[in-house]
Amino acid sequence: MGSERKKILYVVGIGPGKTSGMTGEALAALRESDVIAGYPVYLELLPEEIRGKEQIATGMTREMERCRLALQAAAAGRTVSLVCSGDAGVYGMAGPVLSLAGEYPEVEISVIPGVTAATAGASVLGAPLMHDFAVISMSDRLTPFEVIEKRLRLAAESDFVIVLYNPESRGRAGYLKKACDILLEKLPPDRAAGYVRQIGREGETAWVGHLSELREQAVDMFTTVYIGNSTTYISGARMVTERGYVSHAKQ
Amino acid sequence: MGSERKKILYVVGIGPGKTSGMTGEALAALRESDVIAGYPVYLELLPEEIRGKEQIATGMTREMERCRLALQAAAAGRTVSLVCSGDAGVYGMAGPVLSLAGEYPEVEISVIPGVTAATAGASVLGAPLMHDFAVISMSDRLTPFEVIEKRLRLAAESDFVIVLYNPESRGRAGYLKKACDILLEKLPPDRAAGYVRQIGREGETAWVGHLSELREQAVDMFTTVYIGNSTTYISGARMVTERGYVSHAKQ
Numbered sequence: 040m041g042s043e044r045k046k047i048l049y050v051v052g053i054g055p056g057k058t059s060g061m062t063g064e065a066l067a068a069l070r071e072s073d074v075i076a077g078y079p080v081y082l083e084l085l086p087e088e089i090r091g092k093e094q095i096a097t098g099m100t101r102e103m104e105r106c107r108l109a110l111q112a113a114a115a116g117r118t119v120s121l122v123c124s125g126d127a128g129v130y131g132m133a134g135p136v137l138s139l140a141g142e143y144p145e146v147e148i149s150v151i152p153g154v155t156a157a158t159a160g161a162s163v164l165g166a167p168l169m170h171d172f173a174v175i176s177m178s179d180r181l182t183p184f185e186v187i188e189k190r191l192r193l194a195a196e197s198d199f200v201i202v203l204y205n206p207e208s209r210g211r212a213g214y215l216k217k218a219c220d221i222l223l224e225k226l227p228p229d230r231a232a233g234y235v236r237q238i239g240r241e242g243e244t245a246w247v248g249h250l251s252e253l254r255e256q257a258v259d260m261f262t263t264v265y266i267g268n269s270t271t272y273i274s275g276a277r278m279v280t281e282r283g284y285v286s287h288a289k290q
Numbered sequence: 291m292g293s294e295r296k297k298i299l300y301v302v303g304i305g306p307g308k309t310s311g312m313t314g315e316a317l318a319a320l321r322e323s324d325v326i327a328g329y330p331v332y333l334e335l336l337p338e339e340i341r342g343k344e345q346i347a348t349g350m351t352r353e354m355e356r357c358r359l360a361l362q363a364a365a366a367g368r369t370v371s372l373v374c375s376g377d378a379g380v381y382g383m384a385g386p387v388l389s390l391a392g393e394y395p396e397v398e399i400s401v402i403p404g405v406t407a408a409t410a411g412a413s414v415l416g417a418p419l420m421h422d423f424a425v426i427s428m429s430d431r432l433t434p435f436e437v438i439e440k441r442l443r444l445a446a447e448s449d450f451v452i453v454l455y456n457p458e459s460r461g462r463a464g465y466l467k468k469a470c471d472i473l474l475e476k477l478p479p480d481r482a483a484g485y486v487r488q489i490g491r492e493g494e495t496a497w498v499g500h501l502s503e504l505r506e507q508a509v510d511m512f513t514t515v516y517i518g519n520s521t522t523y524i525s526g527a528r529m530v531t532e533r534g535y536v537s538h539a540k541q
Contacts, residue, residue, distance in 0.1 A: 060313050063311070066314070126419075128409055131420075137530045155406070158379055158403045162303075162379050169384070176422060182536075197424075197444040277391075284437065285432045
């Protein structure tokens with residue numbers, strides 16, 4: 040019996056924070072699992088019943104090690120969930136795990152999507168993502184800064200709504216200012232902008248204002264930043280983008 | 291008492307299809323509601339207990355009317371959920387509702403995010419969204435085609451992973467082929483690509499292959515299309531993008 044049991048690794052996006060932001064499918068996978076793997080900060084966000092399970096926790100930069108440990112535990116017959124904040128497939132662990140899949144052919148890998156920070160933060164601000172958008176990470180750990188810079192320029196030229204993940208960290212102070220200065224070469228200073236920090240978590244904060252003011256804001260790796268397109272407007276504390284370039288009145 | 295009751299309109303993203311893809315928060319809002327508003331096709335995806343409630347259903351193109359009816363019902367004291375497929379803030383109803391908010395100041399509008407098709411479909415294909423990406427709708431109902439064309443070109447030049455929403459419809463036959471031909475001006479024919487149809491619903495189908503083959507595929511408005519960046523690879527039936535431009539071996 041034991042050897043015939045399916046060997047499963049779930050790669051689970053738990054949404055941005057609170058348990059109620061998790062899908063039923065994600066919660067079911069966590070409940071079914073014997074072992075929970077993940078970055079310690081994310082494991083702390085899980086409900087009590089899940090946190091009590093056996094854990095595989097490694098530091099943030101030891102991601103490939105965490106993936107291997109999770110795959111090894113699954114190969115040994117444990118049902119394992121590897122937990123990611125937001126969606127497992129957006130800058131998450133789904134890619135690294137799948138890159139190792141060939142070494143563990145006996146393990147069935149199932150990626151379970153979650154609400155990503157881009158859309159969760161958007162719901163806090165109003166509706167900034169009503170039209171085409173580009174998601175750009177400001178982290179240059181694995182990406183040359185010139186690539187990030189080029190994407191910012193072309194995204195502005197494309198009139199995309201722009202979402203910045205991981206805008207700054209302790210090692211990357213001043214990156215939001217750099218991003219804003221690049222964008223301000225193409226975009227007007229009064230372009231609508233906003234951010235949400237600690238989305239769906241204790242101490243959630245949100246801000247909306249103009250792009251020229253955004254560059255003065257203090258943000259960190261738990262902040263998601265939005266720069267509107269040419270139709271985005273601020274109404275009270277909300278940031279809303281039109282659904283197209285034709286007035287609603289014409290519908 | 292009645293006049294002091296909070297007047298609430300939830301704008302709810304129910305995820306791509308199956309009930310287990312809905313967040314706990316979304317399900318709670320639907321349960322709390324007296325009235326459910328939405329496009330009939332999406333209302334049919336809801337669990338039995340929710341479908342039994344009073345409904346406001348209008349056709350797909352009568353969206354502003356649906357928003358007004360939902361706001362009016364909320365203003366009259368009913369708790370209302372306006373349902374959107376995927377995320378309410380991505381090409382959804384959050385924007386139109388908020389654009390009318392000023393006319394119904396007594397109604398508290400709460401946008402509840404959901405898993406959007408981009409990340410739900412990505413989880414079916416593997417992990418195509420591991421790096422920066424652009425989401426583009428092929429619908430030219432409210433957007434001039436020249437804007438769409440420009441975005442496709444610049445997204446390819448930016449080496450974004452590209453996600454196409456609503457690639458074709460009965461009235462827009464041949465649009466995927468047009469998009470591929472524009473992208474093929476910049477991208478190699480063997481660029482990794484894929485699509486998922488009816489994500490999380492009865493009859494879900496997925497395909498991965500090369501960009502040159504993508505242009506021959508039959509898709510519809512219920513299909514989400516992916517075109518990889520320069521690091522995206524196909525492994526078996528999966529489409530995976532690297533997390534950066536530095537080999538994993540260096541981590």
